[in-house]
Amino acid sequence: xxxxxxxxxxxxxxxGVFLLLSCLVVGASRSSELWAAWHPASSxxxxxxxxxxxxxxxxxxxxxxxxxxxxxxxGDADVDSKLAGLYLQRLRETGALEDLGLALHAxxxxxxxxxxxxxxxxxxxxxxxxFASHEFGPARDHALQLSRxxxxxxxxxxxxDALAExxxxxQAEQAYKQMQRRSGxxxxxxxxxxxxxxxxxxxxxGAERDFSRALALELDRSEPSRERLAWFHWQLGDTAxxxxxxxxxxxNYEDALTAYPDYFRALASLGRLQAxxxxxxxxxxxxxxxxxxxxxxxxxxxxxxxxxxxGRDEDARKQYxxxxxxxxxxxxxGVMYNRQLAMFYADHDIKAQEAxxxxxxxxxxxxxxxxxxxxxxxxxxxxxIREAQAAIKAALRLGTQDPRLFYHAGMIAHAAGQRxxxxxxxxxxxxxxxxxxxxxxxxxxxxxQA
Numbered sequence: 001x002x003x004x005x006x007x008x009x010x011x012x013x014x015x016g017v018f019l020l021l022s023c024l025v026v027g028a029s030r031s032s033e034l035w036a037a038w039h040p041a042s043s044x045x046x047x048x049x050x051x052x053x054x055x056x057x058x059x060x061x062x063x064x065x066x067x068x069x070x071x072x073x074x075g076d077a078d079v080d081s082k083l084a085g086l087y088l089q090r091l092r093e094t095g096a097l098e099d100l101g102l103a104l105h106a107x108x109x110x111x112x113x114x115x116x117x118x119x120x121x122x123x124x125x126x127x128x129x130x131f132a133s134h135e136f137g138p139a140r141d142h143a144l145q146l147s148r149x150x151x152x153x154x155x156x157x158x159x160x161d162a163l164a165e166x167x168x169x170x171q172a173e174q175a176y177k178q179m180q181r182r183s184g185x186x187x188x189x190x191x192x193x194x195x196x197x198x199x200x201x202x203x204x205x206g207a208e209r210d211f212s213r214a215l216a217l218e219l220d221r222s223e224p225s226r227e228r229l230a231w232f233h234w235q236l237g238d239t240a241x242x243x244x245x246x247x248x249x250x251x252n253y254e255d256a257l258t259a260y261p262d263y264f265r266a267l268a269s270l271g272r273l274q275a276x277x278x279x280x281x282x283x284x285x286x287x288x289x290x291x292x293x294x295x296x297x298x299x300x301x302x303x304x305x306x307x308x309x310x311g312r313d314e315d316a317r318k319q320y321x322x323x324x325x326x327x328x329x330x331x332x333x334g335v336m337y338n339r340q341l342a343m344f345y346a347d348h349d350i351k352a353q354e355a356x357x358x359x360x361x362x363x364x365x366x367x368x369x370x371x372x373x374x375x376x377x378x379x380x381x382x383x384x385i386r387e388a389q390a391a392i393k394a395a396l397r398l399g400t401q402d403p404r405l406f407y408h409a410g411m412i413a414h415a416a417g418q419r420x421x422x423x424x425x426x427x428x429x430x431x432x433x434x435x436x437x438x439x440x441x442x443x444x445x446x447x448x449q450a
Contacts, residue, residue: 055226056093059086070109077119080110084125088132093227095264095294103129120150127158136165136366153183153190160193164200167367169398173197188214195235200369202399204243211236230260237269241276242402244433249273264293272302276435280310297323297340301347305439320348338362339374346374346381347440356382369395369405377408380415388412403429403436407444414447423448 063086070079087103090096107129110122123146130139143159160175176193183190191214198206215232218224237252250273256266271286287303290296304319327341338358345355356378363371376391392409410425426444435441 059090062086063090074109075113077110077114077122080106080113081119081121081125084110084122084129088125088128089227091132092231095296100129100132104133116145117149120146123149124154124158131158131162131165134165136162140166151182153179153181156182157189157193164196165366165368167369167371169200186213186217188217191217199239200398200400202401204239204401207239208236211239226260227263230256230263230266233259234263234265234269237266237273241269241273242404242433242436244431246273246277262289262293264290264296264299267293268296268299268302271306272438275302275306275309275438276433280306284310295322295326297326297337297344300326301344302438305437309438320344339371342374342378346378349381352378352381352383356384363391367394369398369400372397373405373408376412380408380412385412385416389416401432403432404440406432407436407440410444411447414450 063083066079066083066086070076070083073079084103084106087099087106091099091103103125107122107126111119111126113119114122116123123142127139127142127146130136130142140159140162143155143162147155147159149155156175156179160172160179163169163172163175176190176197179193180190191210195207195210195214198204198210211232218228218232233252233256237249237256240246240248240252250270253266253270253273256263257270260266267286268290271283271290274280274283274286283306284303287299287306290299291303300319301323304316304323307313307319308316323341323344327337330337339362342355342359342362345351356375359371359374359378363375372391372394376388376395379385379388379391389412392405392412395405396409406425406429410422410429413419413425414422426448429436430441430444430448
């Protein structure tokens, strides 16, 4: 238990909202500046870009200056909206939960000082903070309100993101088209959303192309953000990994870490890639580094899986216990990891009924394809085969090419006695990525041999 206790004191302040983040728009303070995307930067260019530590130090100084200013002169809507944007950017970089609360407080303070009709920056900050809090309904509503006040493409970017998280993909696409029209052509935000839509509809090649286009646009900036560079390398790496292109995935994960050392997302993904190759020692090292930076339940459970495959059963048990501790603390702090915890329980065949109820509860309000997948997988483990079949059909409805979806579909078909369909789905998952998950890929092969 000592390993668990070591994290307990810091978890309450360091558990952040770890987003699917492929769709979170984090701006500075101006409603016209939403974050963007890109692809590999040259090492020569990176030498000209401020280091990640320099960026963090500058951000700390600006935040401290603005905090002192708002203490001296409370009610300054512009300063509060700037602070909200800076807190959200720091949340992206560190996952620190307190920054989410600070951002929400600052955004509300800005709007209390000056109403939304004359304060689009404050309304933008509130919408972004709600999105980061997984309050997708309010984020959608405020983005729609903003679209009537701000005639740039920004409100429609946020509106599309919220609608996509709620599973309303048709309306999300319409919002993105409106964003594109109002943006006056290609920019990083347009390219990022086009990449996301391509992924959803199973066009991983198109997603890579659009992320790369966004990169080129980001690199045209006088000072590209290292965190943005890292984020998009990570996106490119994950796109390659789940398509089975391990070499491209590794290059992008390593480039992400070059751009932004200790980037926790890239560390965890690199660990997953190394585990897929059977390189358990470096995989463990990278997962441990990621967990030290941000004890996200997915990172922690995957580290436990690699420990288990390495024969370190006691260490695996500790990690699995830590996942539950994180879940408990996140509920105390109002941050919901329901989906991640439900999938952890289902993957490890524990608390099947609790996992199912959590997934079902979330799917009532957030009907995206990953929510449908979570409901399907947990329903299977809870013995609700028909419900699992209906939910996996919803998860596959866009044609998304993700081996995990195909694996779940195969196992559900196997449980229903549909042997031909089960074989087709399982073979499809393993063809797309033979080691899509260290433990679940083994189970997929076992089911094919049964």
